[in-house]
Amino acid sequence: MNIVENFDLFAPRLINKKELLSSGHRACSGCGEVLGVRLMCKALGEDTVIASATGCMEIVSSMYPTTAWEVPWIHVAFENAAAVASGVEAGLKALRRKGKIADRDIKVVGMAGDGGTMDIGMQALSGAMERGHNMLFVCFDNEAYMNTGIQRSSGTPMGASTTTAPAGKVSMGQKTWKKNMAEIMVAHNVPYVATACPSFPLDFIRKVEKAKKVKGPSYIHCFTVCPTGWRCPSDQAISLGRLAVETGIFPLYEVENGQYKLSAEMPKKLQPIKNYFKSQGRYRHLGEDEINMIQGKVDKEYGKLLNKVECLKAWD
Amino acid sequence: MAKRVGMEVALAVAEAVGQCNIDMAAVYPITPQSHIGEHLSDLVADGKIDAEFVTVESEHSAISAIIGASGTGARVYTATSSQGLMLMHEILPIASAMRLPLVMGIANRAVSGPLNILNDHSDIMPQRDSGWISMFVENGQEAIDLSIQAFKIAEHKDVNLPVCVNIDGFQLTHMVEPVEFPDQELVDKFLPARVPFATLHPSNPVTMGAFAMSDYFTEIMKAKDEALKNSKKTILAVWDEWAKIFGRTYKPVETYKAEGADILLVTMGSMGETAEIAIDELREKGVAAGLVKLRLWRPFPFAEIKEVLTKAKKVLVTDRAVSFGGPGGPVCGEIKAALYHEAVKPAIYNYIIGLGGRDVRVSDFTSMINQVAAADASKVTDTYEFLGVRE
Numbered sequence: 001m002n003i004v005e006n007f008d009l010f011a012p013r014l015i016n017k018k019e020l021l022s023s024g025h026r027a028c029s030g031c032g033e034v035l036g037v038r039l040m041c042k043a044l045g046e047d048t049v050i051a052s053a054t055g056c057m058e059i060v061s062s063m064y065p066t067t068a069w070e071v072p073w074i075h076v077a078f079e080n081a082a083a084v085a086s087g088v089e090a091g092l093k094a095l096r097r098k099g100k101i102a103d104r105d106i107k108v109v110g111m112a113g114d115g116g117t118m119d120i121g122m123q124a125l126s127g128a129m130e131r132g133h134n135m136l137f138v139c140f141d142n143e144a145y146m147n148t149g150i151q152r153s154s155g156t157p158m159g160a161s162t163t164t165a166p167a168g169k170v171s172m173g174q175k176t177w178k179k180n181m182a183e184i185m186v187a188h189n190v191p192y193v194a195t196a197c198p199s200f201p202l203d204f205i206r207k208v209e210k211a212k213k214v215k216g217p218s219y220i221h222c223f224t225v226c227p228t229g230w231r232c233p234s235d236q237a238i239s240l241g242r243l244a245v246e247t248g249i250f251p252l253y254e255v256e257n258g259q260y261k262l263s264a265e266m267p268k269k270l271q272p273i274k275n276y277f278k279s280q281g282r283y284r285h286l287g288e289d290e291i292n293m294i295q296g297k298v299d300k301e302y303g304k305l306l307n308k309v310e311c312l313k314a315w316d
Numbered sequence: 317m318a319k320r321v322g323m324e325v326a327l328a329v330a331e332a333v334g335q336c337n338i339d340m341a342a343v344y345p346i347t348p349q350s351h352i353g354e355h356l357s358d359l360v361a362d363g364k365i366d367a368e369f370v371t372v373e374s375e376h377s378a379i380s381a382i383i384g385a386s387g388t389g390a391r392v393y394t395a396t397s398s399q400g401l402m403l404m405h406e407i408l409p410i411a412s413a414m415r416l417p418l419v420m421g422i423a424n425r426a427v428s429g430p431l432n433i434l435n436d437h438s439d440i441m442p443q444r445d446s447g448w449i450s451m452f453v454e455n456g457q458e459a460i461d462l463s464i465q466a467f468k469i470a471e472h473k474d475v476n477l478p479v480c481v482n483i484d485g486f487q488l489t490h491m492v493e494p495v496e497f498p499d500q501e502l503v504d505k506f507l508p509a510r511v512p513f514a515t516l517h518p519s520n521p522v523t524m525g526a527f528a529m530s531d532y533f534t535e536i537m538k539a540k541d542e543a544l545k546n547s548k549k550t551i552l553a554v555w556d557e558w559a560k561i562f563g564r565t566y567k568p569v570e571t572y573k574a575e576g577a578d579i580l581l582v583t584m585g586s587m588g589e590t591a592e593i594a595i596d597e598l599r600e601k602g603v604a605a606g607l608v609k610l611r612l613w614r615p616f617p618f619a620e621i622k623e624v625l626t627k628a629k630k631v632l633v634t635d636r637a638v639s640f641g642g643p644g645g646p647v648c649g650e651i652k653a654a655l656y657h658e659a660v661k662p663a664i665y666n667y668i669i670g671l672g673g674r675d676v677r678v679s680d681f682t683s684m685i686n687q688v689a690a691a692d693a694s695k696v697t698d699t700y701e702f703l704g705v706r707e
Contacts, residue, residue, distance in 0.1 A: 049516045051384060064528035072516040074387050075525035076380055076410055083377035087342065087384025087392075088516055090368035094339040095390055098366055100509070106518060124380065127373030 014202055016042040018070075025068040026060040030234025032225035032241055033057060033140045036198040037111070040138055040222070043208035044107060046071060049088050053081035053112030053121055056147040057140065079120040082128035082137055085110030089133045107136060107212050114141040114155030118181050129188040129217045136211045136218045139181060142226035150229040154179040157249070158294055160282040162229075167285035177297065185219040186255050192218035193255040199225075199241025200265045203252060210254075223250045231281025243276040248302040253309070259316055260309040273298055318496045325456040326351035326489040328497075329395070329421055329481075332460040334359045335503045336467050339390035342370040342381040347433045348485035349397040349423040356393070375400035379407045379418075386416040387524055389515035391467060394418070397485055398425035398439045405443060411478045412447030413540055414525055417470035417510070418478035420448075421463060423485040424585070424636075426672040434673020435485040437585065437636035440613075441646045447540050449479040449547055450613040454588045456493035459483045461564060464503060468554050471510045475547045482613070484586035486673065498562050506561055548615050568617035570609040571624055573599055577606030579689055580628040580662070584610040584647055585636065587669075587676055594681030605685050610647065621654045631662045632688045634669045635700075644668065644700030663693035666700035680704065 020041035027034035037057055041048070049072045052058050058075050061068040076084045089108040095101040110128070112121050117139035125137060144162045145151040152165040152174055161173035185193045192214045196204040204222065211218035225241050227234040244250040248270040252263035273295050277283040286294075323331070330352050333341070341360075343353030360369040368385075372378045375396050382392040396404065401422060411418055426432040427439050440450065449469060453459045459481065466479040483489055498506075514522045528536060548568070555566040572592050574580055583591050588609040598605045608624055610617075625631050635645020643649040648666035655661045665688045670676045680703060 047518050049388075049518070059527045062523055062526040064526040064532050067523035067526065069523050070521055072518060072521045073523050074384065074516055075527075076383050076414075077407060080376060080380035080407070083372065083380035084384035084387075086370060086372075086377075087340070087381030087386075088388055089384075090340045090342075090370050090381065091385030091388035091390035091392070092517075094366070094368045094385075095388060098339065100339075101389070101515075101517060102519070104518075123373060124377050127377055130373075131371065 015205060016045060018042070018046070020044070020046065020048070020070045021061065022068045022070055026063065027056070028228050028234070030227040030237040032198055032237045033113070033142050034060065035237070036140050036204070036222045036224045039198050039201050039204055040208050041071060043205040044071070044109060044212055047104065047106050048109060049092070049106055050074070050109045050111060051081050051085035051088055053116035054078040055113040055116050057111065057113070059147065078116055080124050081110045081112045081116060081121060082125040085135050085137065086128040086131060086133045089135050108134070110135060110137040112139060113147070114139060114143060115145045115153045117141070118154045118179050126188065129185060129190050129219065132216055134216055136208070136220065138220045138222055140222050140224050141181070142224045142229060143178070144226070144229050146226050146229040155181070158297070159286050159290055161285060162282070172286065172290055173282070182219070182221045182255070186258070188217075189258070190217040190219060191257055195221045195223065195250065195252050197223040197241045197245055197250065197252065199238045200245065200252065203263055203265050207254065229282070232279050236279055240276065240279070243271065247271045247273045247276045248298050249273055249276055251302060251305055253305065258312065260305070260312055262306070262309055270302065318499055320494050320496045322492050322494055323456070324351065324490060324492050325459050325483065326423065327355045328456050328495050329459050329463050329483065330355035330359065331497060332463040333393050333421070334365045335497065335500060336464055336507055337391065337504070337509070338365065338367045338393050340368045340370065340382065340385040341393040342372045342378040343395055344372050344375045344378045344400060346375070346397045346400040348425060348489045349395050349400065349421070351489065352395040352421055352423065375403045376407065379404040379411065382418050383407065383411055383414065383416055386418055387516045389510065389512040389517075391471070391510050392418055393420070395421035395423065397423045398427050401439045401443060402427055405446075408443055408446035408448060408478075410525070413536060415476040415513070415543070416478060417467070417476055419463070419466045419470055420478065420480045422480050422482050423489045424482050425485040432672040435487050436671045436673070437482070438638070438671070440480070440482055441637040441639070444614065444646065447477065447544055448614060449477055449544065449551070450482065451479070452482045452585045452611055452613060453488070454586055454609065456488065456491065456495045457564070459488060460495055460497065461558065461562070461566070464498065464507065465554050465558055468507050469547065469551055472550045472554070473511070473513070475543065475550050476513060477543055477547055482585065487586045502561055506557065544615050548617070551612065566611065567620070568612035569620040569624060570611055572607040572609065574606035574608055574624060576604060577628055578604040579630045579632060579685055580606050580608050580625060581681065581685060582608045582610060582631060582633040582647065582651065584613065587634070590676065590678055591681050593678045594685065597678065597682055598685055603685065603689060616650055616654070618654045621651060622658060625651065625655060625662060626658050626660060628662045630665065630688050630693055632665045632667065632684060634667050636670050638668055638671070643698070648700065663696035665691070665696065667703050668700060669703040674704070676703070
């Protein structure tokens with residue numbers, strides 16, 4: 001039975017009804033990222049403190065003197081969300097131990113976009129994860145610097161056209177493979193790493209709930225469609241997220257204590273990536289050879305992932 | 317009465333911070349700050365202080381982490397030097413705009429390049445307009461006292477601003493000096509628990525570090541400027557209270573034999589003590605020279621500076637940093653601005669001294685003062701000199 005088709009039946013039992021990111025924020029219509037943040041907040045509940053990086057989610061939610069946040073929230077700068085979150089965690093820990101605040105479990109969450117996580121925020125995140133703070137970090141990856149105007153990041157996929165790696169007469173756009181951030185987090189030996197996408201809301205919520213229960217650092221890489229930056233219709237934000245997963249461009253999986261597990265949402269047989277590419281303006285310039293080249297890499301990477309799921313069981 | 321002990325000043329600073337019931341510290345290694353961080357981590361490891369010591373991966377993360385912790389209501393500390401402070405630069409004005417009472421010890425060191433690990437003030441000067449309260453100390457005892465006072469000033473309900481205590485690297489941090497620690501009971505009484513204005517806690521959700529465009533930005537900047545200027549009242553009150561409890565007095569501008577002096581020498585930081593010896597020698601020889609020591613760098617003590625410097629015919633300002641292509645040294649630039657509207661003002665001479673750890677001896681101070689004494693005040697110009705430079 002498809003849970004999404006029976007959403008009204010299941011939702012009240014599966015999703016926290018309380019909105020912790022209120023409506024009235026200034027995100028673009030069809031923003032997959034703000035949907036991701038909203039679902040994350042629902043999964044986390046009220047006993048949460050969020051440290052956010054500079055970026056779309058920060059500017060759309062905190063325009064002084066208004067705020068969309070119904071949970072404690074702090075923003076300091078672009079590259080330091082993980083460092084700020086680690087300080088919040090350390091501060092709450094000390095105050096709780098010393099009896100200065102109530103003895104209550106509070107989950108500290110750092111969040112940033114792909115630039116704030118994979119590029120400029122990478123050092124602070126690596127440090128925070130290595131130090132073992134009891135915190136979750138969520139990367140909301142929309143595959144470019146959307147807030148500043150669709151410039152390429154290390155999260156931009158091969159072949160996508162951006163304002164700093166544009167397609168041109170002698171260029172196919174992005175000429176590098178997307179950085180595999182989830183794998184970098186796995187290499188930090190943190191207890192829980194997952195990939196997610198708000199197009200699969202229950203899967204995402206379940207993963208956030210799981211991360212919340214981890215005593216120690218955890219990381220979720222959340223793939224979020226950006227109609228503005230991807231040059232696609234805003235009513236495709238959900239369907240494109242599903243296609244990214246179903247083509248294997250962005251597979252959903254979890255890594256718990258080093259053990260890989262493919263999420264139930266992954267299809268038995270992947271769709272060709274051209275199904276995912278066709279409605280996106282950022283891929284419009286790609287020819288058949290280029291698409292085949294990218295398809296080859298997607299197949300290879302997916303194969304490697306399936307191998308990790310199988311082979312690493314021996315090390316459980 | 318507290319006992320006098322001999323201790324390296326960096327360790328003494330860590331001990332003093334340890335007396336302040338801090339909840340969290342984040343420090344990244346850099347010479348010559350490192351001994352402060354090392355000793356603080358010793359105090360935590362030995363259970364002498366109950367705090368989280370976060371071993372961050374950079375100074376940028378050190379300042380970011382203490383902002384996060386301060387946001388929860390914790391009492392926080394960091395320390396750094398030179399390149400570390402430069403790396404923090406981006407975050408410093410955010411901390412003051414967020415009105416968080418951070419305390420930072422700075423073991424002042426020259427900024428690269430070329431790489432140099434020794435003392436001058438080129439690290440703190442680029443941070444001048446960050447909206448932090450900035451104070452200088454002259455010896456180990458002052459480093460202890462101001463490190464404790466800094467928390468009280470920063471956390472005061474009328475202030476809520478970050479404070480940095482400038483301690484000359486090596487010249488002070490690595491000297492073993494006779495110091496006296498205040499009794500813990502008295503420190504506890506002087507420095508009660510922090511009462512934060514707002515905290516990051518689910519019991520009362522708040523948004524910190526919001527986004528503000530042209531409709532609010534100017535007002536927020538004006539509020540920060542007012543807060544920094546108004547902090548002087550609290551600083552003076554805290555120093556008054558300190559004098560009553562601990563018997564040591566502190567002023568925004570300290571003087572030494574300035575009474576009746578024709579020439580006033582201005583120093584900031586540890587060189588004040590060397591300069592005192594030079595003043596003694598000159599006074600014995602009948603030269604009417606005195607010393608003015610700047611303790612409070614921000615908020616700048618305009619009234620006190622005017623009061624003392626307008627009485628002299630000549631003022632010799634020493635600077636330990638250069639404002640390249642500008643007015644010479646930043647301290648002299650500030651003093652000139654302070655005196656501009658005075659009807660009667662002294663001739664002002666500016667010397668850049670002690671860059672990158674270059675030694676400044678008693679004889680250097682006497683020779684600078686003698687040169688200024690011999691100069692014709694009516695012919696003073698806006699030039700400045702690098703003391704002892706080889707050209």
